[in-house]
Amino acid sequence: MLKIFELIGRYFILMGKVFSRPEKASIYRRRIIYEMESLGLDSIGLTAIISVFIGAVITLQMCINLDSPFIPRSLVGYATRETMILEFSSTVVALILAGKVGSSIASEIGTMRITEQIDALEIMGVNSASYLILPKIVAGVVFFPFLTILSILIGILGGWMIAYLTGIMIPADYVEGLLMDFRPYSITYSLIKTAVFAYIITSISAFYGYYAKGNSLEVGAASTRAVVVSSVVIMIFNLMLTQILLI
Amino acid sequence: MIRAEHIVKSFEGRTVLDDVSVEFETGKTNLIIGRSGSGKTVLLKSLVGLHEVDSGRVMYDDVDFTALGFRERKAIRKDIGMIFQGGALLDSSSVEENVKLPLDLFTSQSEAEKLERVNFCLQRVRLENVNHLYPAELSGGMIKRVAIARAIVLNPKYLFCDEPNSGLDPQTSIVIDNLIHEITREYNITTIINTHDMNSVMEIGEKIVYIHQGRKWWEGTKDEILYADNRELNDFVFASAMAKRAKDAAVSGR
Ligand SMILES: Nc1ncnc2c1ncn2[C@@H]1O[C@H](COP(=O)(O)OP(=O)(O)O)[C@@H](O)[C@H]1O
Ligand SMILES: [Mg+2]
Numbered sequence: 001m002l003k004i005f006e007l008i009g010r011y012f013i014l015m016g017k018v019f020s021r022p023e024k025a026s027i028y029r030r031r032i033i034y035e036m037e038s039l040g041l042d043s044i045g046l047t048a049i050i051s052v053f054i055g056a057v058i059t060l061q062m063c064i065n066l067d068s069p070f071i072p073r074s075l076v077g078y079a080t081r082e083t084m085i086l087e088f089s090s091t092v093v094a095l096i097l098a099g100k101v102g103s104s105i106a107s108e109i110g111t112m113r114i115t116e117q118i119d120a121l122e123i124m125g126v127n128s129a130s131y132l133i134l135p136k137i138v139a140g141v142v143f144f145p146f147l148t149i150l151s152i153l154i155g156i157l158g159g160w161m162i163a164y165l166t167g168i169m170i171p172a173d174y175v176e177g178l179l180m181d182f183r184p185y186s187i188t189y190s191l192i193k194t195a196v197f198a199y200i201i202t203s204i205s206a207f208y209g210y211y212a213k214g215n216s217l218e219v220g221a222a223s224t225r226a227v228v229v230s231s232v233v234i235m236i237f238n239l240m241l242t243q244i245l246l247i
Numbered sequence: 248m249i250r251a252e253h254i255v256k257s258f259e260g261r262t263v264l265d266d267v268s269v270e271f272e273t274g275k276t277n278l279i280i281g282r283s284g285s286g287k288t289v290l291l292k293s294l295v296g297l298h299e300v301d302s303g304r305v306m307y308d309d310v311d312f313t314a315l316g317f318r319e320r321k322a323i324r325k326d327i328g329m330i331f332q333g334g335a336l337l338d339s340s341s342v343e344e345n346v347k348l349p350l351d352l353f354t355s356q357s358e359a360e361k362l363e364r365v366n367f368c369l370q371r372v373r374l375e376n377v378n379h380l381y382p383a384e385l386s387g388g389m390i391k392r393v394a395i396a397r398a399i400v401l402n403p404k405y406l407f408c409d410e411p412n413s414g415l416d417p418q419t420s421i422v423i424d425n426l427i428h429e430i431t432r433e434y435n436i437t438t439i440i441n442t443h444d445m446n447s448v449m450e451i452g453e454k455i456v457y458i459h460q461g462r463k464w465w466e467g468t469k470d471e472i473l474y475a476d477n478r479e480l481n482d483f484v485f486a487s488a489m490a491k492r493a494k495d496a497a498v499s500g501r
Contacts, residue, residue, distance in 0.1 A: 021317070027351060034339075112338070119297050120335040124349050125324035 011207050017129040018137070018203075031135035039101050039136065039202075040143030044150065046100060047093055051084070051151040054092070055158025058083050063168045073169050077177025080159040081152075082186070089151035090190045091238050094197035097144065098230040102205040105136055106226035109209025110219035118210070133206040140198035148194040152187075189245045196241060197234050204230045248273050249294060249405060249437055254303035256293050263289045265461045266303075274435040276428050276451045278442055281458035282483060287441040288332070290458065291409055294439065295327060296320055307405065325353050328398030330408040334390035336382040336397070342369070343378040346397045353401060368396040372426060388419040392426070399430060406431065406438040412447065420444060424451050445490055448472065457483070473497045 022028065062076040109132060112118050121128040156178060163174045208226035212219050249271045256264040263286050271277040279287050292298045294305055296312060305312045307323055315323070336345045343365055350361045369375065372392040382390060391411060398406060408427060412420035428451045431438040442448070448455060452469035457480050465477045472484060473494055485491045 023352065108339075115333050115338075116331040116335040117337055119292070120329065120331055120337075122297060123295055123324060123327060123329045124352055125321040126352060 010211070011204070014129055014133075014207055014210060015203065017127065018133045018206075019130070021127045022130050022134065023126060027131070028135055028138075031131070032138050035135045035139035036143050039105075039139050040147065043097060043100060043147060046096065047147045047151050048154050050096060051089065051093070051154040052158035052161075054088055055080060055084060055155030056162040058088075058155075059159035059162050059174070060166075060168065063163075072177075073173040074177035074180060076163075076169060077159065077174035078180045079177075080174075081156055081178050081182075084152045084155040085186045085190050089148045089155060090193040090197065091234065093148060093151050094144070094194065094201065094234050095231055097147070097198075098201045098205075098234060099227050101140070102201050102227045102230050103223045105202060105205035106209040106212075106223035107219055109133070109206055110212035110222045111209075111216075113210060113212045114215065114219060129210065133203070133210070136206060137199060137202045140202040141195050144198035145191045145194045148190055149187075152190070189241075192245065193238065193241050196237055200233050200237060201230045204233060248306075248308055249439065250306040251290070251294060252304040252306065254290070254293055254305070255301045256289055256298060257301055263461050264293065264300075267458070267461070267463050268303075269456050269463055269466060271437055271439050272454055273437045274431065275438065275453040276431050277437070277439045277454040277456070278448060278452045279439065279456050279458055280442055280448060280483070283443065285458045286461040287443075287458055288409055291407055291439065291441055295324075295329060295407055325401060326404040328401070328403035328406045330391065330394045330398050330406075330411050332409045332413055334382070334394040336390060336393055338382055341379050341381055342374075342385070342393050345382070345393060346400055349397065349401050364400060365396075368400045369393075371399070371430070372396045387414050388416075388423070391415065391423050395423075395426060395430070399434075402434065403436060406436045408438070408440040410441050410443070412442070412444055417446065420446060421450065427451070445484060445487075448484065459483070 058080045059076055062079050066075060066079075109118075112132070118128045118132070121131060160171055160174055163169045163171045205223075205226040208222040208229070209219075212222040251267055251269050254264050254267045255262065267290060279290060281287050289298060293300050296305075300313060303313070310323065312320065312323060336342075337348070340348070343362070346365045346368055347361050350356060350364060354361070356364070366378075369377070372395050374389065374392050374396065377385070377389065377393075382393075385393065395411075398408075406427070411427060412423050415423065424447050427438060427440065430436065440447070440451075449469055452472070455465075455467055455469060455472060456463060457465040457477070459479050465475060465480045467475060472480070475481065475484075485494050
């Protein structure tokens with residue numbers, strides 16, 4: 001138990017370092033663009049593939065399970081939209097990205113630690129925590145919401161495609177459901193969640209990498225731990241944010 | 248001049264440096280020698296503030312480095328170049344970007360001026376046409392040269408080298424040693440080199456400190472080391488048969 005408090009304490013000390021004494025703005029600009037590319041753009045493919053399949057499966061499931069004359073068919077479109085917006089495109093995508101982006105951040109920074117690249121930055125008088133971690137956090141918090149929007153759109157498209165291709169329901173009913181009872185606030189809620197999850201993934205993974213020591217085995221272990229811990233923290237925050245934002 | 252005064256450093260209760268005091272001279276190549284695990288790297292990192300010492304002081308000329316805060320240290324760090332054991336080049340940056348980084352951080356020169364300086368330093372370590380390669384594409388010797396170029400790009404007053412020729416073949420080692428030695432002379436730098444390479448000791452050991460189990464056991468010059476009667480030191484320095492013969496020849500020829 002004491003260990004957990006110590007860990008959390010160290011995490012906040014590191015965050016203090018990340019947000020204090022930043023380096024020149026011009027240096028960050030370049031690094032943020034670089035990180036957006038490596039953390040964000042490179043995740044578009046994975047997000048799109050998973051979203052199109054999930055959208056299709058949700059639609060299929062709804063068609064099969066809501067097969068009753070009392071329930072209008074358009075409800076399937078509505079349900080697909082709401083599932084994508086409320087949970088899948090924020091929370092599930094975040095969990096997937098925790099695996100992909102989180103492990104890459106932790107192993108990149110961990111390797112820099114054990115090969116003394118972080119010491120080399122420190123010796124140049126660079127605030128290494130800020131120089132390495134801040135651009136990743138900013139890139140994640142700015143870019144992941146776009147991934148969420150993309151995932152919502154592609155998921156909904158996936159549902160429509162399955163309706164169209166299999167004929168399990170009339171695509172026009174699906175579209176009617178999509179337009180039913182739409183609350184823009186759901187999108188806001190989803191994007192706020194994503195931004196918070198992006199912060200959790202990038203900062204926790206960076207934390208485990210930054211304090212890695214020893215050899216490549218331990219960098220591997222740190223990167224696994226980063227993924228596990230960010231995933232659990234995401235689930236906890238998902239619950240809390242839903243409480244705060246929707247009720 | 249850099250002076251360590253009664254430095255003590257321990258990790259989790261284990262004392263790694265035990266009351267080390269030593270002075271490193273300006274314009275000379277000062278060597279810290281000792282077995283692996285004796286505390287050389289920890290001493291070097293304590294001198295530059297990468298490790299905080301438990302007690303004792305580190306003086307840079309007349310400034311007590313240990314007493315300074317982050318901002319004041321940054322001013323001194325501008326004058327420090329360091330070459331790490333594995334080179335520690337940033338993997339995600341090209342050779343040119345690696346060498347240019349200190350200029351980006353500390354100067355407001357134009358891009359053209361910076362590039363000119365970068366190329367000058369790369370030529371100084373005899374590297375050409377590698378500007379756009381990445382560390383993964385370089386040989387061990389080239390990595391060390393780029394690391395040297397990066398370390399001298401801001402004209403440092405102090406140069407720290409952690410085992411600059413570990414992992415290099417003997418010939419390349421000598422080239423790197425000589426390069427560091429030349430640069431030290433040329434710019435009157437206070438250079439401190441960690442090594443357990445006896446070639447380096449005999450070639451460039453203008454001042455030598457022998458560390459054993461975290462304590463200073465001996466100090467002197469490369470000429471004095473041949474005649475030193477410290478047993479631990481002799482066991483370490485003259486571990487190989489060839490070195491023993493060289494010593495015997497030197498001593499009997501006196
Ligand atoms: N960050 C650290 N935490 C704990 N122990 C360390 C750390 N750095 C070095 N040590 C220990 O200090 C001792 C000296 O290490 P080091 O200075 O690296 O030796 P070397 O002379 O080979 O450079 C070793 O026993 C090492 O295990
Ligand atoms: Mg060492």
